[in-house]
Amino acid sequence: MQAPEVLGGRYELRGVLGRGGMAEVRDAWDIRLGRPVAVKLLYPSVSTQPDTRRRFATEARAAAVVSHPHVVAVHDSGVHHGRHYIVLERLPGQNLADVLARGGPMPAGHVRAIMRDVLSALGAAHARGVLHRDIKPANILFTRFGAVKIADFGVAKSADTPQTLTNRVFGTMAYLPADRIAGRPAMPADDLYALGVVAYEALTGRRAYPQDSLTTLADAIAAGAVTPLSVVRPDVDPALALTVERAMSRDPRWRFATAQQMRACLDPPAPAPQRTGVALAGAAVLILLVLAVLLVVL
Known part of the structure; x- marks a missing residue:
């Protein structure tokens, strides 16, 4: 049985999670930290193209700079036998x-x-x-x-x-x-x-x-x-x-x-509750005061 490929002496590659125009995403295991990760790996056919390598590097830097709870985390990046890769947070796989x-x-x-x-x-x-x-x-x-x-x-x-x-x-x-x-x-x-x-x-x-x-x-x-x-x-x-x-x-x-x-x-702010009860109570007090004044005058 062939031993699994290990990138950078650390990331053991497993099954394919998805494929795109310039890279595939592999299920992987971080041997050093003992956790699942996803590895995005450039295809050999495009690894030599300067524009593609620049875009790949931009992806790693952009996601790392954002570092937000609702952005997939970037853990690492590197080059393995001429193929550039990015190590990402592993999610359940559903999009x-x-x-x-x-x-x-x-x-x-x-x-x-x-x-x-x-x-x-x-x-x-x-x-x-x-x-x-x-x-x-x-x-x-x-x-x-x-x-x-x-x-x-x-x-x-x-x-x-x-x-x-x-x-x-x-x-x-x-x-x-x-x-x-x-x-x-x-x-x-x-x-x-x-x-x-x-x-x-x-x-x-x-x-x-x-x-x-x-x-x-x-x-x-x-x-x-x-x-x-x-x-x-x-x-x-x-x-x-x-x-x-x-x-x-x-x-x-x-x-x-x-x-x-x-x-x-x-998510617009909720409208302020109408103070109908307070307004009615105030009007009632005012009416009673007016009636009291009229009774005194009469």
Whole structure:
């Protein structure tokens, strides 16, 4: 029986958890600390490409800089026989895309809770100058306790992102606003737009823009050709519906500029209780005083 591959004399590789365009994610065991981890390992075919290596290094640094309870933690990074790798916190393996593929529309309360966690993470990332640039269901992972963490900062933009990569359009088109697809530089509002699209998908059980062709998809996004959430899910409360629809707005001036703005719309402060009883009591006292004065005068 062949001995398992060990990276850096420490991380014992096991099964494959997932595969992407430039890397695979492996289940692994940290021999030194005796704990499960996930290892993202570049494919040999792309390990020699400078742009890919820079993006990989940016991912490790961006996630490490954020260091937030709702961001998948980066434990380590290195190179093993010419292949670059990142060691990540190991989660149960289920992501929002898996849940939506099985279950259809999600309860509004659950979607709101997911949005709160993601907004908390994005607020922290943006405050540190990091844009995720690829918020989508597959990059929202569940913990064993039901909270979520965002993963895959592979196309993140930060202060140390090489200029050659800064102005390129990265991300998944179905979750990008039209002006970003057209080439406008990335900004925090793009991550919030993407979260709005994710929330729409979670609440309706269908993609906001289901077009398969990139050309027809771009045209649909540019036209804002999406059925209003309030029509598809009339049971969703007004604050949640407004938050999702405003985040996804075709007009960039109507979108949220910060995660804090979006959270305030999602969870507006409760209205102050009306002091009806106190007002009535005061009116009654005033009437009695008036009557007393009239009796004295008469």
